[in-house]
Every structure is written in structure tokens, then in C-alpha cells.
Amino acid sequence: MQSTQGEVMWPKLIANKFLRKRMGSDRFVADLQKTEALIEVQSSSNSLLATSVEKDTQKYKLFVSTWNVGGVAPSDDLNLEDWLNIDNNPCDIYVLGFQETVPLSAGNVLGSENSKIAMKWNSLIRAALNKTRKTWKKIQESKIVVPQDFKCIISKQMVGIFTTVWVRGDLRRFIRHPSVSCVGCGIMGCLGNKGSVSIRFCLHETSFCFVCCHLASGGKTGDEIHRNSDAADILARTSFPRGPSIDLPGKILDHDRVIWLGDLNYRISMPAATTRSLVERGEWDILLENDQLRVELSEGRVFEGWHEGPINFAPTYKYYPNSDNYYGCAQPKKGEKRRAPAWCDRILWYGKGLKQKEYSRGESRLSDHRSVRAVFNVEVEKLRISNPFQSFLLSDRLERIVDHFSCFQADDC
Numbered sequence: 001m002q003s004t005q006g007e008v009m010w011p012k013l014i015a016n017k018f019l020r021k022r023m024g025s026d027r028f029v030a031d032l033q034k035t036e037a038l039i040e041v042q043s044s045s046n047s048l049l050a051t052s053v054e055k056d057t058q059k060y061k062l063f064v065s066t067w068n069v070g071g072v073a074p075s076d077d078l079n080l081e082d083w084l085n086i087d088n089n090p091c092d093i094y095v096l097g098f099q100e101t102v103p104l105s106a107g108n109v110l111g112s113e114n115s116k117i118a119m120k121w122n123s124l125i126r127a128a129l130n131k132t133r134k135t136w137k138k139i140q141e142s143k144i145v146v147p148q149d150f151k152c153i154i155s156k157q158m159v160g161i162f163t164t165v166w167v168r169g170d171l172r173r174f175i176r177h178p179s180v181s182c183v184g185c186g187i188m189g190c191l192g193n194k195g196s197v198s199i200r201f202c203l204h205e206t207s208f209c210f211v212c213c214h215l216a217s218g219g220k221t222g223d224e225i226h227r228n229s230d231a232a233d234i235l236a237r238t239s240f241p242r243g244p245s246i247d248l249p250g251k252i253l254d255h256d257r258v259i260w261l262g263d264l265n266y267r268i269s270m271p272a273a274t275t276r277s278l279v280e281r282g283e284w285d286i287l288l289e290n291d292q293l294r295v296e297l298s299e300g301r302v303f304e305g306w307h308e309g310p311i312n313f314a315p316t317y318k319y320y321p322n323s324d325n326y327y328g329c330a331q332p333k334k335g336e337k338r339r340a341p342a343w344c345d346r347i348l349w350y351g352k353g354l355k356q357k358e359y360s361r362g363e364s365r366l367s368d369h370r371s372v373r374a375v376f377n378v379e380v381e382k383l384r385i386s387n388p389f390q391s392f393l394l395s396d397r398l399e400r401i402v403d404h405f406s407c408f409q410a411d412d413c
Contacts, residue, residue, distance in 0.1 A: 026241075028180045031151040031172075054384045055205070060171075062354075062376040063091040066212065066261040066345050070321075070367030071103035071160070073117050080128040083362045083371055091375060093167050094150070095199075096125065097212030099263045100160040100367075109159055109186065109193045118157045122164055126152070129166055154199050156180040159192035161262075163199055163212040176202045177248055181238045185216070185230045196234045196262070198252065205381040206353070207248070209255035211238070213262035219339060224292040227265055228302040257378055258350040260306065263369065265344050266293035268315075272328070272340035279315060279326065279341045287315070291343060306348045309359035309374065315341035316361055316370040323365060345372040353379040 063084065081087065084094065101117050102108045129150040149169030156163055167175060178201040186193035196213040213234060216226035235252055242248045249255045268275050269290045278287050288294055288311060296302045318327040318339045326341045347359065355377045362371035 026180060028154050028156040028178070029152075030154050030178065056382045056384050058204070058380050058382045060093060060203075060378050060380055061089075061091040061357075062093045062095070062378045063089075063373065064095045064097075064210070064259055064261055064347055064376065065362070065371055065373035066097045066099070066263065066347060067362070067371035068099040068214070068263040068317075068345060068367060068369035069101060070369060071100045072321075072367050074120055074124055074366070078124055078366070080124055081131070083364060083373070084125075084128055085373070086128065086131075089358070089375060092171065093165070093203075093378075094125075094129065095165050095210050095259070095261070096163070097197075097210070097261045098160075098162040099212075099214040101157070101162045102160050104160055104193045109191055113157060113159070115157060118155070118162045118164075121162065122152060122155060125164065125166065126150070154178045154180065154201060156182070156197050156199065158182045158184070158195065158197050159186075161192065161195065161197045161212060161214050163197045163210065165199060165201070165210070167203075171203065174204050177207075177243060179240045181240055183234050183237045185233050189233075194230065196238065198234075198238045198240075200240045200249070200255065202248075203380050205383060206257060206379075207255040209240075209249070209252050209258045211252060211258075211260045211262070213260065213264065215263065215265045217265050219267050219342075221269070224266060224269075224296060227292075228296060231264075231302050253350065256351065257353055259354070259376075260303070260348045260350070261346070261372075263317075263344050264293060264346045266291065266296070266346070267342040267344070268292070268340060269295070270340075275340040275342075276326065276328075282314070284311065284314075288343075293343070293346060303348060306350050308346065308348050309356045311343060311359065313359075313361045313372075314370075315343050316372055317342050317344040318368045319365070319370070321365070321368060327368065345369055347372060347374045349376070 065083065067083075098121065101121065102114055108114065130148045132148065150166045151169050151172045152164060152166050153172060153175050154163075154165045178199070181198045181200070182192065183195045183198070184190045184192040185195040194214050194216055196211050198209060198211045200207065200209050202208070211234065213230070215230040216223065218226065238252050239250050240248065242250050252258060268287055269292055270278075270287070275287065293302075293308075297304075297306070297308075315326075318341065319325065320327055327339050345361075349356070356374055357377055358373070358375040360373055362373060364371065
């Protein structure tokens with residue numbers, strides 16, 4: 001009788017989870033409320049109000065990072081400033097993708113979404129980004145205290161995959177059409193223990209898409225085929241609403257600026273002992289020649305047309321918790337898998353208008369992965385409008401009026 005009940009419950013749980021995911025997959029949380037109706041006028045060059053419209057190109061600094069935190073919840077005093085590198089290299093936009101924010105247990109995969117950990121991460125990110133800092137100003141060449149004002153424009157979780165986007169406060173009124181799309185590639189090809197959370201928004205006249213993923217695991221020969229399949233599935237199944245009034249990009253590659261980040265899980269196709277020996281000697285070039293993602297890319301079997309910057313850092317997986325020692329390099333415990341080091345965590349980009357300035361890894365020992373981060377200079381098209389009424393609509397004066405009557409900021413995303 002117990003066996004029969006289990007057989008009945010399993011498909012029921014999966015069906016319930018699938019239906020819940022479908023019904024809530026387009027919802028997200030943010031500091032910024034949807035105000036497209038208020039500022040849509042800026043994107044319409046044919047408006048009767050506009051007397052003169054010209055396009056300019058403006059450059060912004062974009063920080064992107066991926067981090068598999070291995071189901072470890074952050075402590076209240078976890079310092080994220082080194083990871084975000086705010087003091088040395090402040091940016092205008094921060095896109096942060098996590099994997100395994102919760103353990104990938106049956107309860108978390110099949111049960112209701114647990115948002116407490118994601119909220120805690122956002123609280124820590126908010127504190128790090130908005131910490132008051134002393135900075136140099138040209139006036140009198142002295143350091144003055146400048147308060148930071150970063151806003152969360154979109155934040156979305158699917159099981160352990162969590163993506164959150166933050167922009168400078170003065171940019172938030174130019175963010176339009178935020179949207180999310182979740183694709184489950186895990187159990188039965190549909191559950192969210194593996195898959196992606198993709199985020200779309202427009203900044204001025206340029207559309208952005210960020211795909212945060214966790215692809216199929218496995219260190220056996222041929223497992224890279226499953227990862228290729230997951231990536232193709234995400235590209236095919238991810239879709240965004242096209243909008244009621246203008247034709248917005250609906251698929252990942254339709255966007256102007258596209259970045260793919262996450263635990264792609266590609267390994268190094270060499271014997272484990274050889275891999276460990278080369279890692280100890282820092283022979284990155286030999287290892288990268290046998291990196292599965294590099295091989296699959298060069299053979300055109302996955303991510304055709306995508307780019308990745310030079311890798312000049314040690315493999316990011318797999319470490320003993322709270323240690324700088326790779327898993328299996330010490331005397332393994334009984335029954336412990338001897339996973340070889342690998343560059344599982346990667347950041348790729350597609351198309352023009354993105355110039356990578358940095359590609360590095362963080363050194364926090366929180367989990368068995370090290371974070372990977374990239375900084376880009378990104379080109380954004382911007383309208384210059386000479387009509388006084390439109391200038392008012394897009395000005396700080398209007399934002400202050402709106403802020404007076406609306407609650408844009410939540411306590412925690």
C-alpha cells in the first residue's frame with residue numbers, strides 16, 4: 001500500500017510543481033515599479049510632442065558575476081565588497097547570478113519556492129552597494145563623502161537559480177520593459193534543479209538579456225552532450241512578451257546586448273591525476289586546450305557565435321568547504337568522489353556593443369565553487385529630445401513628484 005501511494009504522489013508532486021512554475025514564472029520583485037506608461041514617450045521618435053529627436057551613444061560600466069554557493073546560506077556579516085570590487089572598480093549596473101542558493105533536495109525542487117535566502121542575499125547586496133564611501137571629486141581635489149543609491153530593478157528565483165539586477169538610482173527611470181523567463185531542464189526535463197532564469201530590460205533605446213543558468217552535471221566522457229542539449233533547450237524555450245504597443249525582442253538572441261553566465265558545468269577532458277598535476281603547476285594553457293566548453297565552441301556544437309574572454313585564473317571547482325584545497329587532492333574519505341578541478345563557472349557574451357575589460361574570479365571560501373566576474377564597457381543608444389515637455393517627463397523633477405506619491409522601494413527585493 002505504501003509503495004502504491006508513493007507511485008501516485010510522485011507524478012502528482014511533479015504536476016503541481018510544473019503548474020505552479022508556469023503560473024508564477026513571469027513574476028519578479030524589484031525596487032522599481034513598472035512605469036512604462038509614464039515614460040514610454042521617450043522611445044517614440046514619431047511622437048507629435050517631439051520637435052527634434054537625435055540618437056547618441058553612451059557608455060556604461062557593467063559588472064556581471066556568477067556564483068554557485070553550494071546550498072550554503074550567507075551569514076549576516078558576510079562581506080561582499082571584495083567580490084563586487086566596488087572601491088577599486090565601481091560600475092553603473094550589477095548583474096549577479098547564483099546557483100544552488102538552496103540545497104537541491106526533493107523538498108526544494110518539488111515544493112514551494114523558498115524566497116528567504118534570496119531576500120537575504122539581496123539585503124547583503126543592497127548594504128554592500130549602498131555603503132557610504134569617500135571618493136575623489138575634482139572640486140578642490142579633496143575626498144568627500146558620497147552616498148550610494150543603487151536600486152534593484154529585477155530579481156527572480158527558480159529553485160536554486162537566483163538572478164538579481166541593480167542599477168544606479170539616477171538610471172532607474174530609463175529602465176523599461178523588465179521581464180523574466182524561466183526554463184527548467186532538470187528532472188523530467190522540466191523541473192528547476194537545472195535550467196535558467198533569464199532577465200530582459202531596456203536601458204534607454206537598447207535591449208539587454210542576461211541568462212543565468214545551471215547546466216547538467218557529470219564528469220564522465222560524453223556528459224558534455226547533456227550540457228550542450230540544456231543550452232540549446234534554453235535558447236529554444238526562453239521567451240519574453242513582445243509588448244502591446246511596440247515590438248520588443250522575444251527570444252534571447254533578438255536582444256541588442258546578450259550575456260550568458262552561470263555554472264555551465266563543463267569539465268576538463270583529461271585523466272584526473274593529470275589534471276590535478278597541471279593545476280598544481282599552473283599550466284592553464286594545456287588545461288584549456290582540453291576544456292570541454294572551449295572544444296565544443298571551436299567545433300560549433302554549442303554557443304555558435306558567442307565569445308569568452310581569456311582565462312588567466314585557476315579552475316573554480318571543486319574545493320573543500322572553507323578551504324583553498326581542491327576536492328580529492330588530499331587523501332579522500334571513504335566513498336568520496338575524487339572530482340578533478342574544472343572551470344565550471346563561466347561568462348559569455350553575444351553580439352556587438354560589449355567590450356570586456358576584466359575577467360577574473362573571487363576568492364570567498366563560502367562554497368565548493370569560486371565566483372567568476374566580468375566587467376564590460378557597454379554601448380547604449382540614447383535619444384536626445386529637444387521638446388521641453390518631454391524633457392520634463394524624463395527629468396529628476398518628475399521623478400521626485402512620482403516618488404512623493406508612489407512607493408518604489410521595498411525593504412528587501
